[in-house]
Amino acid sequence: MxxxxxxxxxxxxxxxxxxxxxxxxxxxxxxxxxxxxxxxxxxxxxxxxxxxxxxxxxxxxxxxxxxxxxxxxxxxxxxxxxxxxxxxxxLRNSDLTRLEGFVREARLRELVDPLAVDVVGPLIAGLDLVRRVRADSVLDRWAREPDPWLRRAALLSPLQELRAGTGDWDRFVRHARMSLASPRRGSEAADSVPDGATAAREAIDVILDAVAKSRPELRFSAAGA
Known part of the structure; x- marks a missing residue:
């Protein structure tokens, strides 16, 4: 070592x-x-x-x-x-590849959540416009992944910004709808890991609870999912 x-x-x-x-x-x-x-x-x-x-x-x-x-x-x-x-x-845009590997292997809220909220989110928030657009395309893919933990990470990543009253609400809504519409492999085999079935869906509730306090005028509908 x-x-x-x-x-x-x-x-x-x-x-x-x-x-x-x-x-x-x-x-x-x-x-x-x-x-x-x-x-x-x-x-x-x-x-x-x-x-x-x-x-x-x-x-x-x-x-x-x-x-x-x-x-x-x-x-x-x-x-x-x-x-x-x-x-x-x-950290750089290219580090999202490494972080994706960590999320795929973590499979625990106690690891996935701080990765998403305290690392992925601030990393993306600190990027310039061009690099942020590229990073958003990565999160778009995560939000559509059969892996529920990657979907959870994509959804939770803007929590700090949204809780602070900033952040891109429309982007979160897009990712939430992608996540809810995401196809599951083999009768949700990817969701068969412990707590996997609810890992992504409850992330939406975490964001909605945070936004309800800081930006109560915002509303989320799964329409279009």
């Missing part, structure tokens, strides 16, 4: 708790391993790593995120997300 990845992994293991690990396994399932480190410990560990290894470049940050993600341990993958969130200003 690289020095930053080794530092993060060892620190997370020092913060491990078998009781929390068992609780996480019971709550999130057995698809991943769990150290039992708290969310606060994960965030603090990434913060300490960035202090020790200052000035990481775009390529170093993205490579480190992939290195952390490659091992199927929940806390390592959460650390990869926190790392990207902390360096979102460095």
């Amino acid at each position: 690289s020095d930053p990845a080794d530092f993060i992994d060892l620190a997370l293991q020092r913060e491990a708790s078998w009781i929390r690990a068992e609780q996480s396994r019971d709550r999130l399932g057995s698809g991943l391993r769990y150290y039992g480190s708290s969310v606060g410990a994960v965030r603090g560990t990434v913060r300490d790593a960035l202090r020790r290894h200052q000035g990481l470049t775009h390529d170093e940050v993205t490579a480190l995120s992939s290195e952390l993600w490659a091992v199927p341990v929940f806390e390592r993958r959460l650390a990869a997300i926190v790392l990207l969130q902390s360096n979102v200003r460095l």
Whole structure:
């Protein structure tokens, strides 16, 4: 492992708790391993790593995120997300390919949601007009995907902007209708993963709840789906 990845992994293991690990396994399932480190410990560990290894470049940050993600341990993958969130200003349009791979493998709200809301959304919000148009075409494809977690990520990505009273409502409506109309493979085989059947549909409700508080004049209809 690289020095930053080794530092993060060892620190997370020092913060491990078998009781929390068992609780996480019971709550999130057995698809991943769990150290039992708290969310606060994960965030603090990434913060300490960035202090020790200052000035990481775009390529170093993205490579480190992939290195952390490659091992199927929940806390390592959460650390990869926190790392990207902390360096979102460095991310580029082309990084959506990497993020798509993360979303496809995550299959948990606890990983997909922060990826969408705290990484994908701010990444796209920081792009110039030309690059944002290209990124929107990627999200258009995600919104039509049979994979419910990619649909969920596309739908949740504008949450920060919409909650703040800005954001492109028409784009969200378009993605929501695409998602609701998206064909399912093999009698919704893609939705057969745990919680998959509702993962995308409940994302629409999350956005509608947020918008109801900040922009109550906006309305959503599934017409055209």
